[in-house]
Amino acid sequence: MTPAWxxxxxxxxLSIGSVYAVFALGYTLVFSILGIINFAxxxxxxxxxxxxxxxxxxxxxxxxxxxxxxxxxxxxxxxALLLGGFLAGLAGMAVxxxxxxxxxxxxxDALLALVSSLGVALILVNLIQYLAGAEIYAFPADVFGxxxxxxxFRVAGKPVAVRTAQIILFAVSLIMLAGLMWAISRxxxxxxxxxxxxxxxxxxxxxxxxxLFILGTFFLSGVLGGMAGTLIGTSYGISGPYFGVAYGLKxxxxxxxxxxxxxxxxxxxxxxxxxxxxxxxxxMSSWKEAVPFVLLFAVLLIRPQGLLGxxxxxxx
Amino acid sequence: xxxxLSAEKITRSFGGLLALSDVSLEVGEGELVGLIGPxxxxxxxxxxxxxxxxxxxxxxxxxxxxxxxxxxxxRIAALGLARTFQNIRLxxxxxxxxxxxxxxxxxxxxxxxxxxxxxxxxxREERTARTRAIELLSLVGLADxxxxxxxxxxxxxxxxxxxxxxxxLGPKVLLLDEPAAGMNPAEKQGLAEFILGIKKAFGLAxxxxxxxxxxxxxxxxxxxxxxxxxxxxxxxxxxxxKDRAVISAYLxxxx
Ligand SMILES: Nc1ncnc2c1ncn2[C@@H]1O[C@H](COP(=O)(O)OP(=O)(O)OP(=O)(O)O)[C@@H](O)[C@H]1O
Ligand SMILES: [Mg+2]
Numbered sequence: 001m002t003p004a005w006x007x008x009x010x011x012x013x014l015s016i017g018s019v020y021a022v023f024a025l026g027y028t029l030v031f032s033i034l035g036i037i038n039f040a041x042x043x044x045x046x047x048x049x050x051x052x053x054x055x056x057x058x059x060x061x062x063x064x065x066x067x068x069x070x071x072x073x074x075x076x077x078x079x080a081l082l083l084g085g086f087l088a089g090l091a092g093m094a095v096x097x098x099x100x101x102x103x104x105x106x107x108x109d110a111l112l113a114l115v116s117s118l119g120v121a122l123i124l125v126n127l128i129q130y131l132a133g134a135e136i137y138a139f140p141a142d143v144f145g146x147x148x149x150x151x152x153f154r155v156a157g158k159p160v161a162v163r164t165a166q167i168i169l170f171a172v173s174l175i176m177l178a179g180l181m182w183a184i185s186r187x188x189x190x191x192x193x194x195x196x197x198x199x200x201x202x203x204x205x206x207x208x209x210x211x212l213f214i215l216g217t218f219f220l221s222g223v224l225g226g227m228a229g230t231l232i233g234t235s236y237g238i239s240g241p242y243f244g245v246a247y248g249l250k251x252x253x254x255x256x257x258x259x260x261x262x263x264x265x266x267x268x269x270x271x272x273x274x275x276x277x278x279x280x281x282x283x284m285s286s287w288k289e290a291v292p293f294v295l296l297f298a299v300l301l302i303r304p305q306g307l308l309g310x311x312x313x314x315x316x
Numbered sequence: 317x318x319x320x321l322s323a324e325k326i327t328r329s330f331g332g333l334l335a336l337s338d339v340s341l342e343v344g345e346g347e348l349v350g351l352i353g354p355x356x357x358x359x360x361x362x363x364x365x366x367x368x369x370x371x372x373x374x375x376x377x378x379x380x381x382x383x384x385x386x387x388x389x390x391r392i393a394a395l396g397l398a399r400t401f402q403n404i405r406l407x408x409x410x411x412x413x414x415x416x417x418x419x420x421x422x423x424x425x426x427x428x429x430x431x432x433x434x435x436x437x438x439x440r441e442e443r444t445a446r447t448r449a450i451e452l453l454s455l456v457g458l459a460d461x462x463x464x465x466x467x468x469x470x471x472x473x474x475x476x477x478x479x480x481x482x483x484x485l486g487p488k489v490l491l492l493d494e495p496a497a498g499m500n501p502a503e504k505q506g507l508a509e510f511i512l513g514i515k516k517a518f519g520l521a522x523x524x525x526x527x528x529x530x531x532x533x534x535x536x537x538x539x540x541x542x543x544x545x546x547x548x549x550x551x552x553x554x555x556x557x558k559d560r561a562v563i564s565a566y567l568x569x570x571x
Contacts, residue, residue, distance in 0.1 A: 195410070
């Protein structure tokens with residue numbers, strides 16, 4: 001364990017962990033308001049990555065319905081990331097309208113929305129496969145324009161390489177996390193959102209249009225998911241329409257580890273899991289997918305409510 | 317006197333239980349009406365129907381002449397009907413100030429977006445809302461704790477914060493569900509004077525649910541009596557005290 005390895009792992013872990021945090025916050029926002037997990041979140045993550053790819057590259061691969069179609073324009077990476085995120089936000093709103101609101105209106109058991117959101121996820125994923133094919137999409141090497149592919153420096157004589165993609169992952173995630181935390185704790189909309197999260201009936205009786213805030217929450221959640229998908233896609237490639245499934249599960253591990261419904265918990269959980277993966281010794285790398293769940297298991301043994309979670313109280 | 321709030325023939329049942337049966341009641345401008353009745357009489361259900369939380373099976377609610385039956389609770393609140401809860405419902409994790417600010421949103425003229433992106437108009441509005449919220453907190457004597465979490469307040473203070481929060485809606489009618497519950501006689505007296513004070517200061521009509529009959533009789537212009545979902549009587553306190561049906565059903569020992 002050299003100092004260079006330590007620094008390298010730390011940077012790798014913070015970078016990927018911050019994206020996990022962004023992604024997991026999408027789950028947390030919906031959970032804190034509706035008390036249920038949105039199982040379509042992983043599909044929106046995938047969709048966001050594909051949308052940004054399409055906007056930045058302008059084409060749709062070789063074996064889907066859209067093979068050979070190309071957009072009349074392409075966008076530089078950052079505008080594409082933002083627009084892709086925005087469109088993923090709209091997809092998040094569609095998930096609310098299709099999978100959640102109809103059930104809520106009929107007063108159905110909240111657990112049923114779990115199933116309907118899973119249904120919407122399957123539809124989304126199949127739609128992506130139908131349109132864009134099942135192949136792997138890799139962002140071109142020059143996706144960030146003229147930026148060099150990596151920054152290399154030395155620690156105690158050994159090289160440490162930080163890829164530009166990792167720096168962008170970390171910087172974008174940090175900005176999103178800080179912006180979201182600020183908006184929720186300081187702005188009027190954020191306060192209303194917290195009120196809705198604490199008690200929807202009471203919030204409504206204070207003049208807050210609860211359904212509008214729920215819709216807004218799904219939008220935000222979709223933006224977070226879609227942008228996280230793009231960020232991971234640029235760094236590791238988009239592995240196909242089922243890209244989001246593994247990350248969807250990882251995101252669940254993050255929020256349970258951090259404490260269900262807790263925003264700081266999602267951030268901490270994301271970082272812990274990212275670092276846990278990064279510090280896994282190289283000869284154990286085949287175990288990487290298991291790291292989140294091993295960490296989760298270990299933490300829940302000691303703190304059943306998660307790192308920063310409050311003990312579950314029955315909603316009155 | 318013109319009715320600012322009127323309920324006409326409200327009926328609501330839960331399963332086989334008739335919680336409200338043909339209940340009609342009017343509250344006039346600036347009037348303080350008491351609503352009394354034994355446990356389970358349907359008083360809270362009546363408030364839930366008025367505020368849109370519970371849909372009536374039949375009947376109509378009007379606020380300032382407008383039919384509000386079946387409107388969403390937030391629309392009804394925005395039209396000027398505010399309430400407090402029997403089982404206090406504050407946002408415990410939020411500060412006193414934020415609890416009041418949340419309710420003031422209805423009157424924000426700039427969109428939420430303006431505040432979110434920090435436009436000057438949004439910021440100005442945020443400042444006025446804050447000043448108003450502090451005023452309301454000082455009105456109920458809680459301004460010193462404005463930044464403390466609502467969950468840290470004593471029971472009586474929570475009740476007062478709930479009233480301040482309801483007032484932040486700028487209501488025309490205020491519904492108070494057992495605001496004096498759990499208070500000692502001196503506190504109850506203080507609350508009675510406080511209710512009369514805000515009624516006058518804000519030009520409010522008030523509908524007050526309260527079990528403590530002397531308090532209700534002492535401050536209300538009119539009193540309505542509910543029993544098993546039926547409206548037994550409505551009238552001036554001195555007439556209600558003499559009403560036979562009321563005495564046998566409810567006042568029994570107290571009158
Ligand atoms: N959502 C509901 N589902 C089923 N029954 C209900 C519901 N809400 C109220 N009830 C029943 O309706 C009746 C009236 O209840 P309500 O809470 O209105 O009485 P109340 O007059 O406010 O009584 P208290 O003085 O105890 O507060 C009770 O028998 C209650 O159990
Ligand atoms: Mg009651």
